[in-house]
Amino acid sequence: MTISEYVPQAPCGALDPAAALFHSLSDPTRLAIVQRMAVGEVRVRDLTSELGLAQSTVSGHVACLRGCGLVQGRAQGRSVYYSLTRPELLDMLAAAEVLLSATGNAVSLCPNYGLDAQQTRQAPEVVR
Missing domain, CATH: 1.10.10.10 (Winged helix-like DNA-binding domain superfamily/Winged helix DNA-binding domain)
Structure with missing residues (x-):
């Protein structure tokens, strides 16, 4: 399906x-x-x-x-x-590369999953 x-x-x-x-x-x-x-x-x-x-x-x-x-x-x-x-996995990843290239990697700016969001999630908490 x-x-x-x-x-x-x-x-x-x-x-x-x-x-x-x-x-x-x-x-x-x-x-x-x-x-x-x-x-x-x-x-x-x-x-x-x-x-x-x-x-x-x-x-x-x-x-x-x-x-x-x-x-x-x-x-x-x-x-x-x-x-x-599954070799189809490689086809899917290749298609993702094409999509990322076509969008200029705009997904990296996504507020939920982009690079800034990843850095925020990985930043250690400050304990006072």
């Missing part, structure tokens, strides 16, 4: 799977993991060194992507090699 089939007659709840898909890709670390997997299989250990993040952080993000059905693991000896399950 396509998103166009949901609109306009479908209630907003019918879009929940699409919203969940986009939410799963909304984290910059998960996007970096997906982009790395576009090149080929990778172990969590490799992602940890490439991204400069803790193993637990990378494992959590890989688990999220795996739970969404976007990533799969292949055991080889004591290692697990992760890869993308």
Whole structure:
């Protein structure tokens, strides 16, 4: 089923799977993991060194992507090699790049999700 089939007659709840898909890709670390997997299989250990993040952080993000059905693991000896399950994901990301280019990256100015909003959410609270 396509998103166009949901609109306009479908209630907003019918879009929940699409919203969940986009939410799963909304984290910059998960996007970096997906982009790395576009090149080929990778172990969590490799992602940890490439991204400069803790193993637990990378494992959590890989688990999220795996739970969404976007990533799969292949055991080889004591290692697990992760890869993308759907090539369509790369098509979607390429389409997003085209859209970002066409809009001049205007989404970065969005008050809810743009760069300023991200910095506000990540700023530590001052305790007095």
